[in-house]
Amino acid sequence: MNTLLHIILYAQIGLCFFCLYRIARGPTIPDRMVGIDIFGILVVGICAVLAIITGRMFMIDIGIAWVILSFAGTLTLAKYLSKRKLNE
Template identity: 65%
Template sequence: MSNRRVRWVIGLVILLAIFAVILLYPLPILMYPGLPFAGLYRRALFIIMLCVIFCLYRIFRGPTAPDRIITIDILGILVVGFCAVLSIPTGRSWYIDIGIAWALQSFIGTLALAKYLEGKDFDE
């Protein structure tokens, strides 16, 4: 039990260090210099990338096939959020179009993979 607490504290310290680096490091602002809070959007992108790294860990380690399929689904939703954040500071509305198309595609793909897991034909 104490072993688990020690591991929890170590993980917390590592995560806090990563957050401190993301939030405090003076990132160069390349997009739209006149926009208010332009640096915050870049930090938001970095936090979503951290979530994607967690997902990649689960894809790499996942003991069973359903684990990996779940993670693919979650990755699709995260990419939609990434596109939404990216569309604000650049001012391009077609990033949201990419997000909608990605959401549709990943929904259909997930349903097909779930049917495949059940071991049925696709026309049922």
Template identity: 65%
Template sequence: MLICPELPFNQLYKRALSVFMLCILFCLYRILRGPTAPDRIVTIDIFGILIVGLCAILSIPTGRTWYIDIGIAWALQSFIGTLALAKYLEGKGFDE
């Protein structure tokens, strides 16, 4: 439910949401069809950034701040996951 559906901001919101969803679809395609593992890791990191942006976009018109909390948690998880995958690809164990 939008706070003020009659504002011209509503059209901008819908377009931004559409662009983010399209970028997320491109990222999902690249994750599945990526030529190498490092390409997939970079795409997973970009996917996490897009999810954080999507949470921020969803929080503005709805007025619900818990979307921001979800975005912060997702950003932390994405960062730690990217570091773990990069270390795994480097060939080191997780205990070093």
């Protein structure tokens, strides 16, 4: 059981590299922002798996805080996007 959980944890961490690829290579700025947004949601999944493996309850509190903070961050970035034009 413990091995399975560790496999899930490492696979979930591996998925973050897909997002990092998109953040590094994304041709336009909105592409990078989509990468950041998805990365924030994946971290919540990592928090959930870590809470199960270590048995520490406070991990899910970190997850809740991360949802709210990444939401606020994405909204701020999107607001900045809609006020500027490409090729300027």
